[in-house]
Amino acid sequence: MKTYSYSRIGAYENCPFQFKLRYIDRIKPDTEGIEAFMGSRVHESLEKLYRDKMMAKDPQLDELIDFYDVNWEKKFHDGVLVIRKDYTSDNYKEIGRNCLEGYYRRYYPFEQAKTIALEMRIEVPLPDSEFKFIGFIDRVDQRENGTYEIHDYKTSSTLPYQSEIDQDKQLALYQLGIEPLWNDISDVDLVWHYLKFDKEFRSKRNRITLEMLKEEIVKKIYEIETAESFEPKESALCNWCGYQDLCPSKKHAFKVADLPPDAFIEEDGVRLVNRFIELKNQKKKLEEEESRLKDAIYRYALREGVDVINGSEYRLRIKISKKPEYPSKSRDEERYNELVNLLKSSGIWEEVSVFNSNKLVKLLDTKQIDDTVANSIKTFEEIVEYRRIYPSRLKDDES
Structure with a gap:
């Protein structure tokens, strides 16, 4: 037993x-x-x-x-x-x-x-x-x-x-x-x-x-x-714990714990981790710099009234558009459920099937929904701005 x-x-x-x-x-x-x-x-x-x-x-x-x-x-x-x-x-x-x-x-x-x-x-x-x-x-x-x-x-x-x-x-x-x-x-x-x-x-x-x-x-x-x-x-x-030398989560830390500083910094695992974090930090800095640069490009395009900006070898095409969107289950489940109930009670849930903002926008734009219901639906509407930058070589454009 x-x-x-x-x-x-x-x-x-x-x-x-x-x-x-x-x-x-x-x-x-x-x-x-x-x-x-x-x-x-x-x-x-x-x-x-x-x-x-x-x-x-x-x-x-x-x-x-x-x-x-x-x-x-x-x-x-x-x-x-x-x-x-x-x-x-x-x-x-x-x-x-x-x-x-x-x-x-x-x-x-x-x-x-x-x-x-x-x-x-x-x-x-x-x-x-x-x-x-x-x-x-x-x-x-x-x-x-x-x-x-x-x-x-x-x-x-x-x-x-x-x-x-x-x-x-x-x-x-x-x-x-x-x-x-x-x-x-x-x-x-x-x-x-x-x-x-x-x-x-x-x-x-x-x-x-x-x-x-x-x-x-x-x-x-x-x-x-x-x-x-x-x-x-x-x-x-x-x-x-007395099993740190056997534990896959602690074995490496146990192995390097008593190494002198010079040997520690040269240990293969330590070097790999340090290099990985170094690259990850560089990537994060580059992503932050890219985000700031994109904002500056959008502001320049709006200020100058242009949608193409030329550089030395490349040009950037800027596209800024706005379109309505409606609540999704992942972003706002409570409002999503309210909207789904409205669509079901209005008899148009089947037309948008599995709920899709694009289908709903099309029904509204083509006046296929009763005005009273449409006005109720639009209370859920949120105007979202989409920004895109498309780079291309100047020589490619000329050819």
Whole structure:
């Protein structure tokens, strides 16, 4: 039976190509972002804190920080990437310490509820599905009034709104996972700890929402299972991806990132892009200059009252004409629909068939439309000026 998790589904939604490399091709990245590394060390420290509490050992802040520091040094490796160049790994290490100290001072002596489980693996029963959904809960508590609490620690730098928390799917799925395990579960609180901000969020889910969520997850799993392609999906998350050297959208940037300036500017791909943009900019400048020149030619022809202007070897024939046009669906759909309704109600829609301004103008010019209807149609009329310049060689004209 194939197993899915919230992170696995999230990987597909964030980037199908990353999902393929990680879960189908089973390629393990050599790197991890410093944010994820720091988050793991904070989670491990909080797990120790509550495990000590469960073992009747009073958690001490200095011991907690010592554990965090030693664990950090023990697990730090060369593949930990600091993407934000204005910060160092020490900055992130200090953020983790601050998260732990803030949490400790807020909740000490940690007697708000009784801890039932830590880093608990759960399975969510999915209706009519051959797939298994699993998850790992940071902490499960039970209060004196019997209410269960599902806790999740976040070291994110972004603080959500309550409305986003109330739509969160992860802890709701975890609620579905714990409900079959104990027969006294009747009330569940979902609790998020945003540690950087010393903020706690709480939310509840009703039965209808939970049942709909199961169906939604099954639908998403089948979407993934039947996917025929796994295209890269670029986003801000790409900077933290461990597969940039394999991704067709990021492979080149990864390849040239550490080249010295001289080698970078001479790299084949860089040269091709730079030359393409150079030509594109030149073309844009030429088009802008041509547009200004055409305007000057039209103004000269009108001012001098001529329709041919001679140069050294070429002459330009200028044609300026005006004709009525009517709304098109692409330019003004609302007025187009109004006009079509008028033509249909007047019985002349078939004569212009698929609506065509030229056919309509001809019907009006030849007085084939009733005057009252014609006047109504002309309220949609717009006079458009057409300008054309036709160059030719002087010698060609003489021959």
